[in-house]
Amino acid sequence: MELPPEFQIIDQYFKKLSCPEALDLTDDAAIVSLNQNEEIVLTMDAMSEGVHFFKNDPADLIARKLLRCNISDIAAMGAKPYGYLLALSLPDQYFNHQWMNLFTKGLAHDQKKYGLSLFGGDTTKNLNNMTLSVTMLGKVRKGQAIRRNTAKPTDGIWVTGTIGDAAMGLLALDGKISTNQYFIDRYHIPQPRIELSLNQIASAAMDISDGLVQDLSHLTRESRVDAVIYTNSIPLSNEAKKFQKDYFQTYITGGDDYELIFTIPVNKENKALEESKRVGIKLTKIGYCIEYNNGQIHILDEYDNEIKLGKLGWSHI
């Protein structure tokens, strides 16, 4: 009996990405069990054509960015990636070997890199706009997930890596600055900071997806603290330093960094720096938390003068 197209696609492209929990993708569901000392962390992110990626972006890059945005949320909770479900809603022109093959190659690449498996999902038709969503599962020791509402006054504010490169990548792809492969790669291929184990070190954490200032404002609001950050402490890549004067606001408000922003009590800073050394990920202290007054973020320049931004990052809406 011939398989209908959806099942042919599952057989040909997705079965090899699955694992025992996925039940060979033959049922409409996966089954997951846990050890007694584990919890599951769940996150879901959607992306669509023309909003989160360009219509003609290579399929493997779309796949990898989709996974990595979700992995970044798992990393921010202090959990380790476990598996994911994938909903593909695709216009007719993508149902061909070339696209499906490249897309699933991208998934396979990052599954291997991050120790993930495909648990299940849905493949359906969309009349005219590719829309993808992933639900990612992570595992964490019971009670050790890192929240974003638990920062305290005097805790330091830290970030991983460098800030603002992805926003410059988007400007390059939009033709607003000259092309720059380093920036473009940082936009297409985020580096979720999953190796870093900040459980029992960070007091609060989240990932930076919508811009450093905007995302920090979620952390301060939920934690009921205010923040002071120093412009000359924000870590910039060598490429970004070349553009510093003109684009600094872009760096701290632009989206798609997928670095972590987190807080550390002063007496745990040494532990954080040891962990940084262990995994080879740069951590930079950019400021500290102060008593709550509406969750405000005070941005100070090199002369300690406060800067007002025109725009607090951006929202995907």
Add this chain to the structure above:
Amino acid sequence: MELPPEFQIIDQYFKKLSCPEALDLTDDAAIVSLNQNEEIVLTMDAMSEGVHFFKNDPADLIARKLLRCNISDIAAMGAKPYGYLLALSLPDQYFNHQWMNLFTKGLAHDQKKYGLSLFGGDTTKNLNNMTLSVTMLGKVRKGQAIRRNTAKPTDGIWVTGTIGDAAMGLLALDGKISTNQYFIDRYHIPQPRIELSLNQIASAAMDISDGLVQDLSHLTRESRVDAVIYTNSIPLSNEAKKFQKDYFQTYITGGDDYELIFTIPVNKENKALEESKRVGIKLTKIGYCIEYNNGQIHILDEYDNEIKLGKLGWSHI
């Protein structure tokens, strides 16, 4: 500090649908733990405008159908609904109070009916086509999930409720038959058979989403059995009986029934009928499994003559 629009929407519409696992929707993830004797069943379904629902369908009906399609998958596994994550990808015109309010009212209605909570999700913009996806979690006692690949020759083939009403609802909405509110309701508001506990009774089960014959063919293929079913055993509603002669093929190949199809060893049929009585859901035996020869389904008319169908149901692709 003013909230950006995505967070305003979460605060205003979604927070009240959430639960402790959702961490007040303030983090980008939910945390789930399990008792030692439980497993999590996970399923994901996507729907998009013009493919799975009509552009102008009422927002509450779209919400309820989306939840119910996923709940039906949970029911088919013999699990009980627990919670869900929701990805909304919406064109600008849906970001208004009227639509969001009606949509979340629909969610709230069915959350209450099925004992569900919102665990998390994502709300993003779509350039031109509403696309929604849900990842649903269910709980089941360890080892008691019902698979679809475990039917055996001689097991009876059974279905819940009546078959084909939703397909007629779609014809009515398309103007291909005269309008009929019973059929249209069956199309818009599936009744996932979650009350029925077939664990340790059914040998295999799945839900009927793409048409009885096509979905049964998945069960036979995966179980490595063939099937014999009798046209005059297929349970039809009183409304469907009025159209019987002309639309019988539509009934058994049309989608969106969201009834269960399952197999029962002959010595457990009495238990199934007791369970049917307990929950008030009609169960009907429509045939039985035979030895495997490519997973074929033999459809016999009232004279025991085999019928060939022009079309094996339909696929969402």
